[in-house]
Amino acid sequence: xxxxxIVGLSxxxxxxxxxxxxxxxxxxxxxxSGIVTAGYGMVFVVGATFLNLFNVSPxxxxxxxxxxxxxxxxxxxxxxxxxxxxxxxxxxxxxxxxAIFNGMGGGSAACLAAVSLLSxxxxxxxHLSVTIVGALIGCISFTGSIIAWAKLDGRMRKPVRFGGxxxxxxxxxxxxxxxxxxxxxxxxxPEGVLPGILFFxxxxxxxxxxxxxxxxxxxxxVISLYNAFTGLAxxxxxxxxxxxxxxxxxxxxxxxxxxLTALMAKAMNRSLTNVLFSNFGDTTSTAxxxxxxxxxxxxxxxxxxxxxxxxxxxxxxxxxxVAQAQQKLYEFVxxxxxxxxxxxxxxxxxxxxxxxxxxxxxxxxxxxxxxIYDMDDINDSFATTDVALIIxxxxxxxxxxxTDKSSPIYGMPIxxxxxxxxVFVIKRGSGTGYSGVQxxxxxxxxxxxVFGDAQAVLSKMVEAVKxxxxx
Amino acid sequence: MDSVTSMTFxxxxxxxMLAAFTGYVVISRVPSIxxxxxxxxxxxxxGIVVVGALDALFNAxxxxxxxxxxxxxxxxxxxxxxxxxxxxxxxxxxxxxxKQTPEKKGQQ
Numbered sequence: 001x002x003x004x005x006i007v008g009l010s011x012x013x014x015x016x017x018x019x020x021x022x023x024x025x026x027x028x029x030x031x032x033s034g035i036v037t038a039g040y041g042m043v044f045v046v047g048a049t050f051l052n053l054f055n056v057s058p059x060x061x062x063x064x065x066x067x068x069x070x071x072x073x074x075x076x077x078x079x080x081x082x083x084x085x086x087x088x089x090x091x092x093x094x095x096x097x098x099a100i101f102n103g104m105g106g107g108s109a110a111c112l113a114a115v116s117l118l119s120x121x122x123x124x125x126x127h128l129s130v131t132i133v134g135a136l137i138g139c140i141s142f143t144g145s146i147i148a149w150a151k152l153d154g155r156m157r158k159p160v161r162f163g164g165x166x167x168x169x170x171x172x173x174x175x176x177x178x179x180x181x182x183x184x185x186x187x188x189x190p191e192g193v194l195p196g197i198l199f200f201x202x203x204x205x206x207x208x209x210x211x212x213x214x215x216x217x218x219x220x221x222v223i224s225l226y227n228a229f230t231g232l233a234x235x236x237x238x239x240x241x242x243x244x245x246x247x248x249x250x251x252x253x254x255x256x257x258x259x260l261t262a263l264m265a266k267a268m269n270r271s272l273t274n275v276l277f278s279n280f281g282d283t284t285s286t287a288x289x290x291x292x293x294x295x296x297x298x299x300x301x302x303x304x305x306x307x308x309x310x311x312x313x314x315x316x317x318x319x320x321x322v323a324q325a326q327q328k329l330y331e332f333v334x335x336x337x338x339x340x341x342x343x344x345x346x347x348x349x350x351x352x353x354x355x356x357x358x359x360x361x362x363x364x365x366x367x368x369x370x371x372i373y374d375m376d377d378i379n380d381s382f383a384t385t386d387v388a389l390i391i392x393x394x395x396x397x398x399x400x401x402x403t404d405k406s407s408p409i410y411g412m413p414i415x416x417x418x419x420x421x422x423v424f425v426i427k428r429g430s431g432t433g434y435s436g437v438q439x440x441x442x443x444x445x446x447x448x449x450v451f452g453d454a455q456a457v458l459s460k461m462v463e464a465v466k467x468x469x470x471x
Numbered sequence: 472m473d474s475v476t477s478m479t480f481x482x483x484x485x486x487x488m489l490a491a492f493t494g495y496v497v498i499s500r501v502p503s504i505x506x507x508x509x510x511x512x513x514x515x516x517x518g519i520v521v522v523g524a525l526d527a528l529f530n531a532x533x534x535x536x537x538x539x540x541x542x543x544x545x546x547x548x549x550x551x552x553x554x555x556x557x558x559x560x561x562x563x564x565x566x567x568x569x570k571q572t573p574e575k576k577g578q579q
Contacts, residue, residue, distance in 0.1 A: 011522070014519070018516045018519070019493055019497060021512070021516075022494075022497050022498070022509075022512065022513065022516065023497045025505065025508065025509050025512045025558075025562075026497065026498060026500070026501040026505060026509060027501075027502075027505075028502065028504065028505060031505060031508060031562045032559075032562045032563065034512065034562075035512055035515070035555065035558045035559055035562055036559075038512065038515060038516055039515075039555055039559075042515075042516075042518065042519065042551055042555070045519065045522055046521060046522060046525070046551075049522045049525045049526060050525075052525075052526055052529055053529060056529050056530050057530050057532075059532045060529065060530045060531060060532050063531060063532060063537070064529070066537070067528055067529050067530075067531055067537065067540070068529070070528060070537060070540070070541045070544075071525055071528050071529065071540075071541075071544055073541075074528070074541045074542075074544035074545040074548060075521075075525075075544060075545075075548045076548075077545055077548070078521075078544065078545040078546065078547065078548025078549040078550075078551075078552060079548050079549070079551070079552040080552075081549060082548075082549040082550075082552045082553030082556070083552045083553070083556050085553065086552070086553045086555075086556030086557045086560070087556055087560070089557075091560075091561075094507070094511075094557060094561065095507070097553065097557055098507075098510060098511050098514055098554075098557060100553070101514055101518075101549060101550050101553035101554050101557065102514045102517075102550070102554075104546040104547070104549040104550045104553070105514070105517050105518055105520055105546070105547065105550035105554075107542070107543075107546040108520045108521065108523075108524050108543045108544075108546035108547035108550060109520050109523075111524060111527070111539050111540070111542050111543030111546065112520065112523050112524060112527055112543055114539050115527040115531070115536060115539050115540060115543070116527075118533075118535060118536060118539070119536075123476075124476050126476070126480060127476075223510070224510055227510055227513060227514050227517075230514075230517050230520075230550075231513065231516075231517045234517045234519065234520045234523075235487065235490070237520070237523060238523065239483045239487075241523045241526065241527070242479075243522065243523055243526070244486060245519060245522065246519055246520065246522065246523050247483065247486050247487065247490065248486060248490045248493075249516050249517060249519045250490075250517055250519070250520070251486070251487050251490035251491050251494065252490045252491075252493050252494035252497070252513075252516070253494065253513045253514075253516050253517040254491065254494065255490070255491040255492070255493075255494035255495045256494035256495065256497060256498040256509075256513050257494075257510070257513055259494070259495055259498045259499065260498060260501075260506060260509065260510055260513070263501075263503075263506065264506060267503065347504075349503055356503055356504045356505055356506040356507035356508065356509075357507050359504040360504075360507060360508070360561050360564055363564040364564045372504075374503065
């Protein structure tokens with residue numbers, strides 16, 4: 001009795017700390033303290049849960065020693081593996097790490113549901129239905145996140161699509177629901193076990209099939225959606241287990257995650273239904289490419305023009321991060337600033353792989369906040385800027401998104417780099433961007449390509465500016 | 472369904488409603504630079520599922536229950552630790568650049 005109060009209250013305190021931490025995390029000034037606060041809450045509630053050892057059901061008492069040993073081993077394994085992966089992973093690979101950790105949470109929620117279904121503490125049909133719904137959502141989040149990880153990690157480059165896929169997915173979803181209903185109706189009988197197992201199989205398979213046709217460019221939105229899914233599944237399983245802390249934390253994340261998903265989708269000018277059910281990134285539909293020749297220049301020529309420009313706007317993209325060239329870029333920028341050039345960074349809402357990703361990458365290189373501008377704040381300045389330097393970005397500066405209604409990226413807001421007097425593009429090759437769409441900007445008269453790896457090109461640019469000496 | 476069960480369910484709906492509004496209000500007005508860290512942070516918070524998995528494992532009586540519980544705790548712990556480490560790393564990057572900005576202004 002006494003223990004129940006302690007554990008229950010610790011859950012309450014943790015839930016409070018989570019909400020406080022989340023609030024703190026939504027401002028750059030307090031963000032760091034936010035995650036630490038939430039971390040304390042988590043340590044506290046996990047520690048208190050071990051008090052439940054004195055309170056296990058009589059049937060489980062003989063197994064207690066084994067169970068505790070298993071729990072400790074599982075905790076250690078889980079923490080060590082992900083802690084090590086999380087510490088060592090490159091910043092560019094963060095989005096897929098978030099996906100995989102999120103999927104683990106969804107899988108854990110699904111495990112909770114499986115345990116509840118296996119236990120013979122007969123409860124109401126309502127209770128069982130909630131368990132099944134939570135399990136379904138958790139399973140989708142689990143396998144869906146794994147597919148999202150594989151796509152972002154470059155292990156699965158092309159979206160998998162086939163005729164009648166939507167019908168197939170719908171049928172699979174309905175089969176999963178039917179199996180779940182069957183498992184609820186036959187709960188507690190030996191006949192209920194098989195539909196239960198099949199239900200989990202169908203739910204897991206549905207998570208895979210639902211994610212397969214979605215293009216890589218839409219993955220951030222999908223990960224955010226699955227993040228909300230996991231929250232929801234955790235909340236529902238919290239109800240099943242009679243644990244209000246899980247209910248609150250899960251539902252807070254469920255709604256916050258849904259809002260984040262909507263914000264991200266809005267930043268990319270895509271509706272959620274579009275992301276989930278349309279064929280974005282189909283290269284086959286864009287047969288006609290822009291006409292003309294690309295001009296290319298030497299890194300040192302480009303650097304010289306920037307050195308003698310009065311204003312430069314830099315548009316960084318994922319290619320910059322892949323080349324690990326943020327530091328080099330900032331070194332180059334510092335030299336330009338020292339020579340009196342007005343340099344700004346323009347960040348597209350989805351630069352990198354998800355909103356805010358590029359800000360994180362630039363912050364890592366030490367670029368101060370006040371040089372970084374959001375799309376809405378800087379878009380009008382391009383027309384009065386001497387040089388726009390585009391590094392490893394493509395789709396986010398594609399003017400076709402504004403003009404060509406047949407383009408798959410039509411309607412996506414872009415950075416108006418094409419309006420500046422001179423455009424330099426550092427790019428590895430003349431290929432297309434993540435969406436697979438050719439970019440007419442590269443054929444424009446005021447545009448010059450600087451082909452090469454961003455790291456190498458920027459090194460040459462730094463050399464070139466050094467050779468010119470300081471003004 | 473007896474009255475206690477239905478009452479518990481209704482109370483659960485109240486909790487869900489209030490929690491959903493809380494999540495919505497807390498996140499609204501977040502600047503876009505914090506979208507990714509915030510997603511990762513909320514990812515960490517739903518790692519609390521590990522608490523439920525621990526309870527399930529503590530009360531396991533069969534081998535199947537123990538296996539599922541073990542997997543559940545492993546996945547949940549991974550969610551917690553991975554979510555924390557990744558969020559912390561992302562947010563830590565905002566620290567030095569914040570300090571740098573006033574210094575730079577002082578020099579000018």
